Amino acid sequence: EAAVTQSPRNKVAVTGGKVTLSCNQTNNHNNMYWYRQDTGHGLRLIHYSYGAGSTEKGDIPDGYKASRPSQENFSLILELATPSQTSVYFCASGATGWSQNTLYFGAGTRLSVL
Amino acid sequence: GEQVEQRPPHLSVREGDSAVITCTYTDPNSYYFFWYKQEPGASLQLLMKVFSSTEINEGQGFTVLLNKKDKRLSLNLTAAHPGDSAAYFCAVRRDAYKVIFGKGTHLHVLP
Numbered sequence: 001e002a003a004v005t006q007s008p009r010n011k012v013a014v015t016g017g018k019v020t021l022s023c024n025q026t027n028n029h030n031n032m033y034w035y036r037q038d039t040g041h042g043l044r045l046i047h048y049s050y051g052a053g054s055t056e057k058g059d060i061p062d063g064y065k066a067s068r069p070s071q072e073n074f075s076l077i078l079e080l081a082t083p084s085q086t087s088v089y090f091c092a093s094g095a096t097g098w099s100q101n102t103l104y105f106g107a108g109t110r111l112s113v114l
Numbered sequence: 115g116e117q118v119e120q121r122p123p124h125l126s127v128r129e130g131d132s133a134v135i136t137c138t139y140t141d142p143n144s145y146y147f148f149w150y151k152q153e154p155g156a157s158l159q160l161l162m163k164v165f166s167s168t169e170i171n172e173g174q175g176f177t178v179l180l181n182k183k184d185k186r187l188s189l190n191l192t193a194a195h196p197g198d199s200a201a202y203f204c205a206v207r208r209d210a211y212k213v214i215f216g217k218g219t220h221l222h223v224l225p
Binding site for chain 2 (some may be wrong): 031033035040041042043044045048050056058059090094096101102103105106107108
């Protein structure tokens with residue numbers, strides 16, 4: 001079973017502050033993803049990565065940066081947090097290939113920006 | 115880009131009744147399709163995945179139908195029970211990396 005660990009699980013930040021959400025996976029998956037989940041919007045893709053050193057913009061990248069320093073770790077960075085970024089954030093990992101398409105999700109990080 | 119529309123957003127059924135959730139997608143090149151289940155306060159867990167062809171997949175208490183011609187994916191819970199109460203999300207993959215999700219359906223099964 002894939003293991004994806006997010007930290008912190010809960011975070012309260014102030015407007016204008018910097019927030020870093022971390023994600024670690026232990027399954028040697030090439031692909032990693034950051035989604036945010038909001039009522040009425042489902043899951044929306046923020047950034048993704050297909051390997052160490054790569055980051056790609058998803059559908060809603062504005063206000064977010066990502067970093068993939070290693071195969072195992074993928075961070076989401078909010079340089080200047082805003083209340084509109086209050087959400088639940090999910091990290092996921094997945095392999096590349098026709099038969100290995102499943103995404104494995106972390107437990108989520110609930111972020112409140114005051 | 116790819117659009118995935120999921121209906122209905124909310125669904126209440128009685129225990130033992132069937133429940134049907136449907137997703138339509140726009141990109142004919144989409145090739146892998148998923149259903150995820152999210153219980154309250156929890157993460158998403160894979161329910162089933164189907165490949166790009168017209169097929170029916172059966173799981174424990176549910177059926178997934180993919181109709182590539184109509185670009186439609188459906189999840190049918192055949193005899194819902196309270197443990198099925200959760201949010202369900204369809205997802206579509208059209209390349210090696212990006213997976214796009216529907217907005218979700220909150221299913222409530224009444225005892």
